[in-house]
Amino acid sequence: MGNDSKKIKELQQQVKRLQQELTFLRQVDNSWQAMLDTSPEAIFIADTESGLIVEANQYAEQLLGYSREELIGIHQTRLHPPELREQYAKSFKEGVAAGRRSVKDLYVQRKDGTRIPIEIFGSTFSRDNRQYIVGFFRDLSAIKDSQQSLAASVERYQFLFNKANDGLTVYHPLPDGVPGKFIEVNDAACRIMGCTRNELLQLSPRDMVMEHEWPNIAKVIEELRTKGCAVFRLQIRRNDNRIMTVEIHDHLFEYDGKPTVLSIIRDITERVEAEEKLKETQEKLIYTDKMAALGQLVAGVAHELNNTVNFITGAMPPLKRNINKLKEEVRQVIGENAGVPVNKSLPPGLADIDELLSRIELLFGNVEEGARRSSSIVHNLKLFSHKKGEEFVYYDLHEILETNLSLLLHEYKDRVVLNKDFGARVHKIYCLPDSLSQVFMNLLINAMQSIPERGEIWVRTWNDDGRLFVSVRDNGVGIPQMLQSRIFEPFFTTKKVGEGTGLGLSISYSLVKKHQGEIKLLSGPERQGSEFVVSLPVDMRRQQ
Template identity: 30%
Template sequence: MSPPRESSAGASAARASLEEQLESTQRLLHALAQVHADYITHGDHRALFERLLSLMVELSRSGRGFIAELRSSLEETASLQLLAAQGWKTLPLKDLEAHVAHVLRSGAAQRIPDPGSTVESPPELLALPFMLQDKVVGVVGLGPRMDGDDTCLVDFLQPVLTTCGTLLHAQRETERRHLNEQALLAQQAQLRKLALVAARTDNAVIITDARGDIEWVNEGFTRITGYTLQEVLGQKPGTLLQGPGTNPKDIEAMRRSLSRAEGITVELLNYGKSGKPYWNLIEIQPVHDEQGTLVQFVAIESDVTARRQLEQQAAESTELLRLAMESTADGIWDWDLPSGILKTNARWMTMLGYEPAPQTTLEFWSTQLCHPEDLPEVNQRLNAHIEGRTPMFEYEHRLRHKDGHYLWILGRAKVIARDAQGKALRIVGTNVDVTSRKRAEEQLQAFIQAIPDMLFRVRRDGVCLAFKESLIEPPWRRPEEFIGKNLFRMLPKPVVASLQAALERVCQDSSLEIFEYSLEQAFGIQQFEARVVPIGPDEGMCIVRNITVRKALEDQRRRQREELEERVRQATRELESRQAQLIQSEKLASLGQMAASIAHEINNPVGFVSSNISTLGVYTSVLRRLIELYQQVEEHLGSDIPDAAASPLEEIRALRRQERLEEILQDTDELLSESREGMIRIREFIQDLKTFVREEAGTAQQADLNKLLQVTLRMLRHELKYKTQVRLDFGPLPLVRCYPTQLNQVFVNLLVNAVQAIEQRGEIHITTRREGNDVVIRIKDSGRGMSPETKARLFTPFFTTKPAGEGTGLGLSICYAIINRHKGRIEVDSELGRGTTFSVHVPLVEA
């Protein structure tokens, strides 16, 4: 079985080779036909030679190639002009001329060394001469190639070689005609320009000498540029008119043409005398004398700024339209009614699963695409618009996809052209795929139908647009009794007022509005909840639910909750009272033990320190008296000092001056005085501490509240002095029967809270007065104050505004319990940013 497979494989390879050769031949013939057509249309020889070379390199599978023209006779040394080259950065013509000389003389294809190679054994190129009228006129070089079958390649490329000869002949003929016509055209152009100048054209006319210096300009030049003839004489036009926006390539093209004494027409961006840019169409022609010598250039310039601006606007509009057409997700169609042709964009077709096509027919749309059930309505609406009975066509219908399923399409269209009799000629429209929206609407409708509540879709003016009755409530009225009717005239007045207000609010700020109402029905008074949500600019959806059972359960739960909360509050009050008493008892007990220990530890050192200070004062007096007597002796001696005493006395004087004895004596008195004062303050502190924490008997005692406040202030002097200035306004107070230690605790808590409420530095005002049967202590701070919410929970146990770990929340609740024990009260006046005032009322009756 192997031999047949090999034979089959060989046949397949041969067939593939033949197909490849046929395809290459077809490409070659097509390219040659296109080259001939382009030459007839454009006449650009160099571009055509480059295209032919690229084709030969590709079809011959060569790495590089060239086409060169023979510019000399074969009897002389070959002189070549390169027409096209591919694959070399630089092709050395001298080496090439030496290599192809024999080829050109023989007229036969031969292999030659690669002239651009630098290796010792350079690769070879296949040189193919081409002829014109039996004369060699050029050569084509190709290589290196993948295979060496040059004979087949020469035969294959013979049409290309013939075309190269034809193109070269046409090029030479064109150059000859151009030279012959140039002189005549130059003369004709000179006469034409001079005639325009004579007619005082509105265009700008410039005449320069052969060097390009201005000799004359007309009035049109002055109107366009702003320069007068006197201002431009002897100057070059480019120096005056060209600026930063002028295209350098255009300037270079003008320079090359003028250097060859050739005419040129070009559009330039020039600048007038004021610096304002303008677009200029310039036609420049040389003027020769009778001997053919260049003597002048004549240029006619036209201001084409307006045209360029219109072209730019048109290009921008076209680009915007193109981008819009490409980027839109909608299908766009253009129906020519007389022909029935329906032009579409790509999206119109791809939306339905078809390959993009520039046009289709109305018959295809109506018979193959539009759903049969929708077609009559589409035609009716479309005809109504065509006849001018509707401002535009708009309808949602179904179009069949290529795979058989249907898409929902929103079609919109408008007649944009009519004849003199008003008959529609052209309609332009769009197709929008709304399948997803329609499916969502269907799902939403199914969801709505599953909702047990009653639904109203109602306009802002009260008109009901849609209605769904409740699935669990007995029907109140039939849906047709609601739809299209004004609910404001049908519903009870209280319900109408709430519904109107809710619709107004949701239409203004798109919020959710909820209101409740009651209706008396056959089976009793029923309570309802209505939720109104916006669904359009002037529409709302009202969802109504019977909440009679829920309200009854809520009332029951509310009563149970209130009873439970009252029990909790009662238990909490009892717990807080007992807790505060326990904390106070433990604190006072600890402070009492601490005070006893402190008093024991401090009293003995204070006693001997005080005694030592007194003794030190006596010693200091003796030393002071001794120094005074010494000074008197020194004064009595004067200059009669015995020699034996002179040196010690001088040392004494020096030491007295060095150590400033008088200042030491003065400082000693002040130090002793301050030490005595410090000892007194220590004794007072110990006494205040004993007073503050002393254990109280079970009965109240008579106390002076002014003195209790002074004791408290001395205890808190360290906390107060760095942040506050305390101002006292004590009025005369009678003795009050109270528990002094507990009141001290109240004053400490209130003062500490006042200090902590002051963020930087402030004031605390303490006022005491008798007001009726009460003694009132007011402690006012300049701190940050408190909000109404904080004030409402101020005396709640464990409530604190301090960070975690910095407060227990029991201080003010203990104060509240202590004042309650004294049958008094605490009042708070506070506002954020304006400080706080605590007023403590202690009755004068027996506590």
């Protein structure tokens, strides 16, 4: 009896212990399940041998759209799209054998058929002498969406970057601020620079800039450093050695932890050329307007001067006759007293009369020369203001040139070598012959006078695009660069005082314009002497 009571008491204690262990195990199981359900990732536990799922948490239910009861007991491969199950099963086995703990770029298939990108982290454990695998499924949908959004953003950026009409380049400045190599360029920049992308990425901005622009680059570097941006224009040399003018907007910012410059480059070569042509046209309009006003003034001045000159030249012949008559009478008186001492034979005051008459004759010659030159100036002034009494006709320009050369060359043949190249096939043009004769007479005289001792003159003609060109070139002293813009101004001359009126080229300019032509000076430090080129339409009526 005592033994039975003792056994019952021991049995009761064992039952109590078992009850306590069961309670503990239930608590552990509840804690384990709570831990699974609070995980931010889907967790599946599968039997390694059978591949069947034995446990799943709440997030697994949300991820796949199945209930926990539906998930437990199915094969783990059924979580994936049907066509990928065999491939994934093989990858799992290889991963377990190789000891890999994660597999990326997988998909699971929800109950509604949609697919979700995931990454699986797996590990194994043993329980009750059985092997289990636990898999943590991380939903990559948000990451994939971000990656796709980022890829789309990069693609849009690349599209906009490469399709921009302006050149775009990016570079890191060196520590001293000097531009480093390009790290990114767009298609327009390659087109402007005349390089391929790979060629341009081997260069820096300083490799493209003309040397004379480097002082300006130093100013840009300083402006970027102080203001963070700079706008400037400069000349660059393309890969094919063509010179271009560009306008650049530089912006300094930080990228990847480094100072970075974005340059927006615009090719303004054509715009600059157009601005220069516009400026030239404006100057020509101003000059034409000035010439028109001056022509009116000159016409009035010429009329007044002509009256004065006519009065002088009209009085010269009778004055000259009277002086000659006086000389004859004086000589008769002197002749009657020949052989008698002058002081005794001539009346007082007549002893030096012969010398006095010689001086009067010399002064008279000076007056005549002055009147002749004044008349010439008045004549040129009239030509400058207007031309009357001449009609347009077809005339051989070569004949005009030959006539002028024959008239002038005898004065310079001992010191000037003339070179003629009359290559124009069409040389009969619709013109005012006398006017053009005066134009080329002026040009030839200027060329000859520009040669101080000995030299050469080249006269050449040619045709191009319905026009006749005449070039008069010399190897004389040339015209200084600073004076070239004024050579067609009235009364402006580079000759010494008394050697020119300053009207020759002004008149020539007006006469050439009257023929709808152009006259240009080609003179510079790279050439010796000067060259005037006259361009005339063969038939100006066709251009009206």
